[in-house]
Amino acid sequence: MTERGTEMADAAAGMRAIVTELSDQFFERADVVRALAVSVLAGQHSLILGPPGTAKSELGRELTSRFEGARYWEVLLSKFTDPKRLFGPVDVAALTRGEYTQVFAGRATEAHIAFVDEIFKCSAGALNEMLAFLNERLYHPENGGDPIPCPLVSAITASNELPSTEELAAVYDRLLVRLEVGYLTDPSNFAKLVRSAVTAAAPTTRTTVSLDELQHAVSVEVPAVDVPDGIVDAVCQLRAELRRKELVMSDRRWKQSIRLLQASAWLDGRTEVTDRDLEVLRHVLWDSTTQRPTVERAVLMLVNPDAREALDLLDAIEELEAELNAKVGQSTESLSDWAVKEANGKLARAGKRLDVMIADAQTAGRSVETLERVARRRKAVHARIMVEALGVDASMVQV
Known part of the structure; x- marks a missing residue:
């Protein structure tokens, strides 16, 4: 392998390490983390969609900070955001000399990686410039000069809601990867989250990839696949x-x-x-x-030849969770009776079947990603039932 080939193999290994580290750090977000990494490597933009308090911003910042040497830009948009705040304020010193220029340092105009929070609150004044920035990687300066090329590789955006107007729908169309997130479902993961608020986390490995490696992967290595x-x-x-x-x-x-x-x-x-x-x-x-x-x-x-049965199992699992949600307010005895006589048995059988399907798929060399995702969902729902219907301590749940 050539020296450059070795470097790129190291870059791929580095990206895989980043995905693993963030998947461990952010509970129930492994699929989201990998899709965000793929979006960056494809030179595309992504959207994390979900309610407040689901770690959208924290996840976006953590991933975008892993590219060493890349100029990073972050902004929280509102309907009053001035385009000059995004792409560069007027140079006051130059203005006193009768020159109208902008200061681009530290703004989107010079960024390699961007995180844009509340993307669909983009002001009407900034909308066209944001579209050109995301789609063409260009900024049209206030003084009407030639468009300025922007070195943007990828932007990660976040929002609590989808766009409500046609104008904002144009921004939405520029976000190729769309990821919907919700609150944690597995009580054991929630218990870990609560514990992390009072117990300092142990130092962890923090892998980074250089800007040169990222740009070469996006422009040369990935297109060659x-x-x-x-x-x-x-x-x-x-x-x-x-x-x-x-x-x-x-x-x-x-x-x-x-x-x-x-x-x-x-x-x-x-x-x-x-x-x-x-x-x-x-x-x-x-x-x-x-x-x-x-x-x-x-x-x-x-x-995936396993998908039909796996998705049927997922439907059955989610029906049980819907039943649990519908039983809010019922007596402890009623919940316990339902859990023991119906829910636990169905979930146990689903778990055994998924174990067999995963083993068979691994033997045949097929992807187990979907099966493992359904298995994680089964575990989360089973844990909820153990905690909410049977009163088991969340930190002790093993299903």
Whole structure:
């Protein structure tokens, strides 16, 4: 392997280490962390969507801080945000000399990596400049001079809600990867979160990747990953399936999604896209949150032979959680009776079946990502039932 090839292999290993570290640091966010990393490696932008207090900003900052030597820019938008605050204020000293120029240092104009919080609160005045910044990597200066190229590699954005106007929908369309997050569901993870508030965390390894390694991966290494004809056929088949469900995405979004597949393969250390990389499309091909389950099922059933049964098990697991939610206010005896006679047995059988399916998939060399995700969901729901219906101490739950 050449020296440069060794460096890039090290960069991929570094990115995998970052994904692992952040997945351990942020409970129930492993899938989100990996998708964000893939988005950065593809040179695309992402959205973390969820209610307040779900660590959206903390996760975005932590990932974007892992690129050593990269100029980082962060902003919290509001409907009153002045474009000059984003891209550079007027140079007052120059203004006194009759010159109208802007100071770009420390602003979006010079950033390699950006984190934009409350992206859909973007002011009307800043909207066009934000669109050009995200899409063309350009800024049109206030004095009307030539557009200024911006070195932006990727932006991570966050919001509590989806856009409500057509103007903001244009910004939304620039965010290729869309990730919906919620509050922690597993009581044992919640107990760890509470404990972390009173107990200082032990020092952890903090892997970084250099700006040079990141830029070379985005511009050279990732685009060089091979996309076999079978993958192209699968994407065409998926598009047809979603159109039958009246879910239509733009040609631009489909084209951009291919780079995500290449980035997913590169992150895993592969030189060719495989079926397992198609799973990242779950985070790309929906507009409203009501569409997301339909897209997820279509993607997974296309690429994973285990998906149909796994998703059926997931539906059954979530039905049990819905039953638990509906029993709020019932007596302890009623909850305990339901948990012992019905819920625990169903969840135990689902767990055993998932264990078998995971073992079979590993033996056959198939991806177990979906199966493990359903297994984690089963564990979280089972833990809720143990705590809320049977009164087990959350920190002692093992299911």
